[in-house]
Amino acid sequence: MKITFLGSGGGRFSAISQRRMTGGFRIDNLGGKNYHIDPGPGALIRTYQFGFNPRNLSGVFVSHSHTDHYNDAEILIEAMTRGMTKKMGTIVGSTSVLEGYDKWGPCISSYHQSNSDVVVLKPDEVSNVDKIKVKGTRTEHGDPAGVGFQIDYKGFKVSYTSDTGYFDGLAKDHEGADILIASVLRPGNKSIPGHMCSTDFVKLIEEVKPQVAVMTHLGLKMISNNPVTEAKKISKRTGVKVIAAFDGLSFNVNYNNPKRFRLISLKDVDSVVHSTSHKMFKNERRNAYQQSFKNHEFDELSILKKNLD
Numbered sequence: 630m631k632i633t634f635l636g637s638g639g640g641r642f643s644a645i646s647q648r649r650m651t652g653g654f655r656i657d658n659l660g661g662k663n664y665h666i667d668p669g670p671g672a673l674i675r676t677y678q679f680g681f682n683p684r685n686l687s688g689v690f691v692s693h694s695h696t697d698h699y700n701d702a703e704i705l706i707e708a709m710t711r712g713m714t715k716k717m718g719t720i721v722g723s724t725s726v727l728e729g730y731d732k733w734g735p736c737i738s739s740y741h742q743s744n745s746d747v748v749v750l751k752p753d754e755v756s757n758v759d760k761i762k763v764k765g766t767r768t769e770h771g772d773p774a775g776v777g778f779q780i781d782y783k784g785f786k787v788s789y790t791s792d793t794g795y796f797d798g799l800a801k802d803h804e805g806a807d808i809l810i811a812s813v814l815r816p817g818n819k820s821i822p823g824h825m826c827s828t829d830f831v832k833l834i835e836e837v838k839p840q841v842a843v844m845t846h847l848g849l850k851m852i853s854n855n856p857v858t859e860a861k862k863i864s865k866r867t868g869v870k871v872i873a874a875f876d877g878l879s880f881n882v883n884y885n886n887p888k889r890f891r892l893i894s895l896k897d898v899d900s901v902v903h904s905t906s907h908k909m910f911k912n913e914r915r916n917a918y919q920q921s922f923k924n925h926e927f928d929e930l931s932i933l934k935k936n937l938d
């Protein structure tokens with residue numbers, strides 16, 4: 630299994646300013662499948678930028694109805710379903726994301742939900758998706774129907790708090806997590822309602838005792854405050870390895886010893902199709918159409934073919 634952060638920013642101002650990217654994260658090769666979790670603004674672009682392919686997704690997970698978590702979900706679902714031409718993949722989301730709840734959502738249209746299996750996940754519910762079990766975890770956040778996810782693959786657990794304030798019982802929902810990924814918006818003890826700060830994260834780590842903890846969804850105050858130093862402080866206090874996510878952070882997970890890994894910093898790929906330099910890839914760009922043929926993604930051609938049939 631490989632976990633990759635296509636963004637480590639969060640909160641509306643971090644997202645609007647793109648001081649940090651907001652593409653969410655991917656879990657690749659989990660029982661042979663790939664999943665994208667909380668694809669915020671730019672998720673599709675970051676997928677290509679870091680050398681991934683959105684077509685090889687088996688699932689798109691969206692935890693709640695905030696733009697920095699759901700923005701690119703529909704376009705990724707289109708990639709997963711070959712432009713809505715095939716029945717493929719699973720969409721997992723909160724009630725608000727998939728059905729709408731009060732003023733929240735729905736964030737994915739019924740059209741986009743029509744070609745995949747759809748799992749509406751409520752807190753404390755468990756669903757099977759491919760070879761994994763997904764449990765909805767409770768949150769205390771703006772969207773009252775939002776959830777976090779605990780993903781269980783043969784007993785190995787990756788827990789994601791999504792956006793939530795700290796509350797009694799949060800640790801219980803993430804019990805047994807080998808890897809704990811949390812939205813930690815602010816440094817120190819300056820928490821705001823519905824979000825955790827470093828002090829809350831310390832409490833959560835002490836209770837859950839994961840092998841590795843990752844803080845992501847970093848707000849502007851956290852970004853300006855050197856998140857790496859903040860993570861080191863948390864690590865020292867808890868005795869648990871804590872990583873501050875950065876854009877393009879990737880690591881392979883060793884199931885037997887999750888503490889042993891190497892952090893990889895992904896660089897922008899030299900992409901024939903996605904570079905903005907017209908000079909650089911002039912010839913290759915021409916050939917890039919071949920790639921479109923290969924993926925059956927040449928609209929004009931298929932329309933022409935239909936007319937000929």
Ligand SMILES: [Zn+2]
Pocket residue numbers: 693695770771792
């Ligand atoms: Zn939120």
